Amino acid sequence: MNVRDSILVTGGAGFIGSNFVLGWLENTSSAVLNLDLLTYAGNPANLASLDGNSRYAFQRGDICDAQLVARLLREQRPRAIVHFAAESHVDRSIVAPDAFVRTNVFGTFTLLEQARIYWNMLSGAERDGFRFLHVSTDEVYGTLGPEDPAFHENTPYAPNSPYAASKAGSDHLARAYFHTYGMPVLTTNCSNNYGPFQFPEKLIPLMILNALEGKPLPVYGDGKNVRDWLYVEDHCAAIRTVLEKGRPGETYNIGGNSERANIDVVNTICDLVDEMRPGAGGERRKLITYVQDRPGHDRRYAIDATKIARELGWKPAERFESGLRKTVRWYLEHPEWIENVRTGAYRAWIEQNYAERAEIEPVRQGLK
Ligand code: NAD
Ligand code: DAU
Numbered sequence: 001m002n003v004r005d006s007i008l009v010t011g012g013a014g015f016i017g018s019n020f021v022l023g024w025l026e027n028t029s030s031a032v033l034n035l036d037l038l039t040y041a042g043n044p045a046n047l048a049s050l051d052g053n054s055r056y057a058f059q060r061g062d063i064c065d066a067q068l069v070a071r072l073l074r075e076q077r078p079r080a081i082v083h084f085a086a087e088s089h090v091d092r093s094i095v096a097p098d099a100f101v102r103t104n105v106f107g108t109f110t111l112l113e114q115a116r117i118y119w120n121m122l123s124g125a126e127r128d129g130f131r132f133l134h135v136s137t138d139e140v141y142g143t144l145g146p147e148d149p150a151f152h153e154n155t156p157y158a159p160n161s162p163y164a165a166s167k168a169g170s171d172h173l174a175r176a177y178f179h180t181y182g183m184p185v186l187t188t189n190c191s192n193n194y195g196p197f198q199f200p201e202k203l204i205p206l207m208i209l210n211a212l213e214g215k216p217l218p219v220y221g222d223g224k225n226v227r228d229w230l231y232v233e234d235h236c237a238a239i240r241t242v243l244e245k246g247r248p249g250e251t252y253n254i255g256g257n258s259e260r261a262n263i264d265v266v267n268t269i270c271d272l273v274d275e276m277r278p279g280a281g282g283e284r285r286k287l288i289t290y291v292q293d294r295p296g297h298d299r300r301y302a303i304d305a306t307k308i309a310r311e312l313g314w315k316p317a318e319r320f321e322s323g324l325r326k327t328v329r330w331y332l333e334h335p336e337w338i339e340n341v342r343t344g345a346y347r348a349w350i351e352q353n354y355a356e357r358a359e360i361e362p363v364r365q366g367l368k
Pocket of ligand 2: 220
């Protein structure tokens, strides 16, 4: 790619990364090099619309590969690194945590270290303008009780799953590279995203596809765990804002101000699928099946996003109800994308995760 103004994105073939790359090319005049290993979660089809776009380039590779990262930085001379690449699914981290420590901790360390070497070679405006934006999660803060105030930037870290612990480790490394070396690092901690291109192992796409196909809708525990949902394009806009206006060394919480209990989200999905694809089998809500809970399942997440609103002027544009409607419609209109991601490895994961979860009787437990 021979473009002077460019950024390096890691994990740009995943859910949020691919939405970010598309949004970046649409909203800026600068270019993107996307470094992605294409694990089960990475899907080049998400970016098929960029074929032939001279401002986009793809490099398959591992963020743990220091030599590769060093070469890409030397050759491309990006003005920023936006780091999405990660293992991201909590249930997988419970079954097999190794990959989470490797990619999320060691991979982030490798990127930070190579970025530091690169940044030290820069001078003048190029050096002053360089940014490393580390994309993280609200899960590092742990869990909230029903009346607790939402997570703010000074909430102490208390990660509860191997995924959250590995992201917390990466956040600490990012922080240390600012404090020790003065490298211009920014960290964002965001709540649950939803929207197009989300891999159907996560709650919302899994429920849409199962509802469409008349399969059981596996709700963990009592279904009353709460998540704070944000439409993915709002998250991408927030990241662009932090990159442009954020203060190096700072962290910014990003959230949708849309707390919902899981069972309410699943009921709404059922109603939307009923409306858009009326099924011969009747109401989709009848497919809801309460299954054995996730071990260590965080009860509630909620983000206090006043800092980014006050200091940088970002606010979410999408309401949860309209965003969810758009998302259901997107999945219904993209059967070829769904077919493409449902490989044998996907089917093996679904079999493993749900076959091992005994169904629980919600009525007897007073859950319904
Ligand atoms: P995802 O699992 O959909 O995508 C991850 C991407 O990273 C994939 O394209 C994968 O191929 C790539 N990848 C994995 N290991 C790699 C490696 N070693 N080298 C290079 N590429 C690698 O994840 P997502 O949901 O898009 O999340 C992106 C980032 O945002 C993650 O850091 C995650 O922790 C964070 N985040 C996600 C959410 C959410 O709700 N999904 C919310 C807050 C923060
Ligand atoms: O909060 C941000 C985090 O949100 C991100 O950092 C993670 O990468 C992302 O995966 C997400 O984590 P969650 O664990 O909250 O998302 P998930 O979609 O896996 O689950 C959402 C809620 O739904 C959670 O309370 C568990 C529940 N659930 C999930 C699945 C897959 C079910 O009840 N049934 C299911 O089958």
